[in-house]
Amino acid sequence: MITIKNLCKTFQMPDGNKLEVLKDINCEIEKGEVISIIGPSGTGKSTFLRCLNAIDPATSGEIIFNGEDIMAKNVKIDKVRQKMGMVFQNFNLFDHMTVLENVTFGPIRLLGKDKKEAEDEGMELLHMVGLEEKADVMPRNLSGGQKQRVAIARCLSMKPDCILFDEPTSALDPTMVSEVLSVIRQLAKQGMTMLIVTHEMKFAKDVSTRIFFMYGGNIYEEGTPDQIFNNPQKEVTQNFIGRIRSFNFTLTNKEGAEYDKHSNDLNEFSMKYGFANSYYKLQTIIDEVSVHMCDWNGPIDINVAYSELDYSITMQFLMHGQTTPVLKEGDDNRITQSIFSGICDNVTETMKPEGSLLTCKISI
Amino acid sequence: MLLIATALTGCGGNKERFVPKSLEDLRGHTVAANSGTTQEKIARMCTEKENVQCLPGGLDALVALDAGQCDVALIERANMFSDDFQRMALEEAFTDSTTQEPLACAMRKDEIALQSEFTLFFEQLEASGKLAEIKSRWLNPLLTDNTKKVVIRQKDVPTTGKRILHIGSDYSYPPYTITVNAEKTGYEVELWQRFCIEKGYGLVCDVYTFDALLPALQSGKIDIIAAGMSVTPDREKMVLFTPADDYSVTTCLIRKEGAVSNKGFFESVKESFDRSLVQQNRWTMIVDGFWTTIWIFLGSLILGILIGAFISYMQMSNYWIVRITANCYIDLMRNIPILVLLLVMYYIILANSGLSAMSVAIIASAMNFGAYIAVMFTTGIKAVDNGQREAGLALGLTPFKTFTYIIAPQAARHIIPVFQGEAISLLKGTSIVGYISIVDLTKASDLIRNASFEAFFPLIFVTVIYFVLAWMLGKSLDLLLKKIQK
Numbered sequence: 001m002i003t004i005k006n007l008c009k010t011f012q013m014p015d016g017n018k019l020e021v022l023k024d025i026n027c028e029i030e031k032g033e034v035i036s037i038i039g040p041s042g043t044g045k046s047t048f049l050r051c052l053n054a055i056d057p058a059t060s061g062e063i064i065f066n067g068e069d070i071m072a073k074n075v076k077i078d079k080v081r082q083k084m085g086m087v088f089q090n091f092n093l094f095d096h097m098t099v100l101e102n103v104t105f106g107p108i109r110l111l112g113k114d115k116k117e118a119e120d121e122g123m124e125l126l127h128m129v130g131l132e133e134k135a136d137v138m139p140r141n142l143s144g145g146q147k148q149r150v151a152i153a154r155c156l157s158m159k160p161d162c163i164l165f166d167e168p169t170s171a172l173d174p175t176m177v178s179e180v181l182s183v184i185r186q187l188a189k190q191g192m193t194m195l196i197v198t199h200e201m202k203f204a205k206d207v208s209t210r211i212f213f214m215y216g217g218n219i220y221e222e223g224t225p226d227q228i229f230n231n232p233q234k235e236v237t238q239n240f241i242g243r244i245r246s247f248n249f250t251l252t253n254k255e256g257a258e259y260d261k262h263s264n265d266l267n268e269f270s271m272k273y274g275f276a277n278s279y280y281k282l283q284t285i286i287d288e289v290s291v292h293m294c295d296w297n298g299p300i301d302i303n304v305a306y307s308e309l310d311y312s313i314t315m316q317f318l319m320h321g322q323t324t325p326v327l328k329e330g331d332d333n334r335i336t337q338s339i340f341s342g343i344c345d346n347v348t349e350t351m352k353p354e355g356s357l358l359t360c361k362i363s364i
Numbered sequence: 365m366l367l368i369a370t371a372l373t374g375c376g377g378n379k380e381r382f383v384p385k386s387l388e389d390l391r392g393h394t395v396a397a398n399s400g401t402t403q404e405k406i407a408r409m410c411t412e413k414e415n416v417q418c419l420p421g422g423l424d425a426l427v428a429l430d431a432g433q434c435d436v437a438l439i440e441r442a443n444m445f446s447d448d449f450q451r452m453a454l455e456e457a458f459t460d461s462t463t464q465e466p467l468a469c470a471m472r473k474d475e476i477a478l479q480s481e482f483t484l485f486f487e488q489l490e491a492s493g494k495l496a497e498i499k500s501r502w503l504n505p506l507l508t509d510n511t512k513k514v515v516i517r518q519k520d521v522p523t524t525g526k527r528i529l530h531i532g533s534d535y536s537y538p539p540y541t542i543t544v545n546a547e548k549t550g551y552e553v554e555l556w557q558r559f560c561i562e563k564g565y566g567l568v569c570d571v572y573t574f575d576a577l578l579p580a581l582q583s584g585k586i587d588i589i590a591a592g593m594s595v596t597p598d599r600e601k602m603v604l605f606t607p608a609d610d611y612s613v614t615t616c617l618i619r620k621e622g623a624v625s626n627k628g629f630f631e632s633v634k635e636s637f638d639r640s641l642v643q644q645n646r647w648t649m650i651v652d653g654f655w656t657t658i659w660i661f662l663g664s665l666i667l668g669i670l671i672g673a674f675i676s677y678m679q680m681s682n683y684w685i686v687r688i689t690a691n692c693y694i695d696l697m698r699n700i701p702i703l704v705l706l707l708v709m710y711y712i713i714l715a716n717s718g719l720s721a722m723s724v725a726i727i728a729s730a731m732n733f734g735a736y737i738a739v740m741f742t743t744g745i746k747a748v749d750n751g752q753r754e755a756g757l758a759l760g761l762t763p764f765k766t767f768t769y770i771i772a773p774q775a776a777r778h779i780i781p782v783f784q785g786e787a788i789s790l791l792k793g794t795s796i797v798g799y800i801s802i803v804d805l806t807k808a809s810d811l812i813r814n815a816s817f818e819a820f821f822p823l824i825f826v827t828v829i830y831f832v833l834a835w836m837l838g839k840s841l842d843l844l845l846k847k848i849q850k
Contacts, residue, residue, distance in 0.1 A: 055757060078757070078760050081757065088754065090751050092749075094755065094756075158760060
């Protein structure tokens, strides 16, 4: 459906220098494919998408869409865009129109449908994204997630052959991400051809037929989700996929003052990676281990690791000099057991030469 | 009501009544005179500089005296030969004929042919005794009813012919030049009317303030000044004069003793109203002025929006040279007073364009208004998030349709509240067009005030009209704004 050959994009910087953002991209996209484009920031993912529908025209190369080179001079690019929808990070709903007007504007103005027909279809689309009752509301009165669902409905109102999603959930509160992703999942099931630039790794893994890993202005590695996420071939991909964000510190005594010094950093770490809501869980576990469980024969090394792939936090406590397991059966430890089972998915303890290693996995 | 009472009684004050006997007595007293006249010169000679009140239009000196703003007024004796003067509570203190200057009409230096043609005509008129008859009507101290002096109506005089003579005056200096029944007439005007009828010339009357007459003559806007102008050596260096047949005689006026009307309050209000608006159909001047103001406003509004849209388009150009040009235009227009711009356009830039004064006024107002509109448009459009444009394009709209359906309606919400204020300013700003011979609302009230010596009703009437117009304009834009801000 889309064939891209030697696509390049260079930006002219205000200081006169040229910035090469896309370097010779080649790829083929078949009808019905769902392609997630992942990769570090600043590698041209969004630019690539914006070149496809010429919102940012490419510098050179060919984009053949439905058998037509859309970079040719005589092409009516507005007609092409009617068949290639786009969903933006910042929604970009038409602020001066109601929700229903947003989804009927294109069909009435561009497809020449009469108002009644367009409204019937519009209501169906709103029903599909679960926002029928918001038809007469102005966009400013919607939540971010609702706005993005309307934006998807608006895009669908033009009955496009494919849809480009430019980081559709990046501007959303974490609580609203799933409602938008579930609409996109629904479209994937219906066989819509889609290109999705996203940072939601788990979603990309679940929904895509193929993954493009972009790096340095090029498609660095591509493959099925299984290939890219479980068996990446190239080093940069491996580092990116396997990347785990971790935070280390050591406690040398039982006094709370020492932990207080690290707690701010830990809080910042949790906010940075979006699991501030789970911060209290980490604190509870650390408190439980350091105050109630450890015998304090030596310092405790604590490692908190966050994985983007499955949104899990792994906490490891290496208790130096601890010779007896801290996890014990029996009535004395009932409180400890209930705390651990309430917070953690999984707790294991292994005895090492230097002491006991306690590992807890928490999902957020 | 308090306002009306104050206006009608004047602010006479409690000072002892000052009755001068000769020019020497005037020293130390405030003296009003009309600018550019022999009387101004006399006033400057016989009292201190700071005591001279030099008033620009017609017979404003009389109005100033009546309103108690000065002790005496010096006027041309012939100015008094009118009913309107007779009704005022003013009287003659003395008449001085020591400084006599001839009064005549002026022409450009290069109009020697016209001058000799008129001189010949004038001599024939004198020889046939016709001139004496004309003078017996206009320069007769006993005949004060202005309507009885007019024998040639404006409609009897052709406006086209072998040559069209533009006769400039403030038409407020009786009996030489005056407005009667909303028509331009007077002693000097009648002479030229007769001249044009006989010679087959067209005659057009243009209204200028006295100060503006010489510049208008020099720049070719008018061909003749007929304003009871005194012939002075300075002026003779610049212009040609018609044969002088009348001489300036200065009369000193003071307020009458106990100058409070013995008529009832309502009666005097009614009389004042009658004189300023009803008599001689003076209200028709207000109506004509009203439409003139409306046309200038609408014309410059529409033209200004077009200019503004174009300049705004230039401001958003990709080429820096175009952007700079647009910004220079805006800077230039914003930093020139609109009145100065109007005069520059009228007397210099469009002086020889053949455009009517109305067109020049519309163009000048629109140029100024356009600069403000451009800034408004540009900021309004830039205030719309770029994402809106991208979303429109991505949906498959052409750039033009994106602008029309997506950007413009949203920009309008930013623009209309500012536009409202600017449109009202534009409407009010049209009141300066009187400077270039257009009789708009403001100028109409000037003419009525000068003809009737009544300041109150013409000014209040015009004030109310401006207020209602501006208020309605503001309200209608409010409604428009509410409609698009659902």
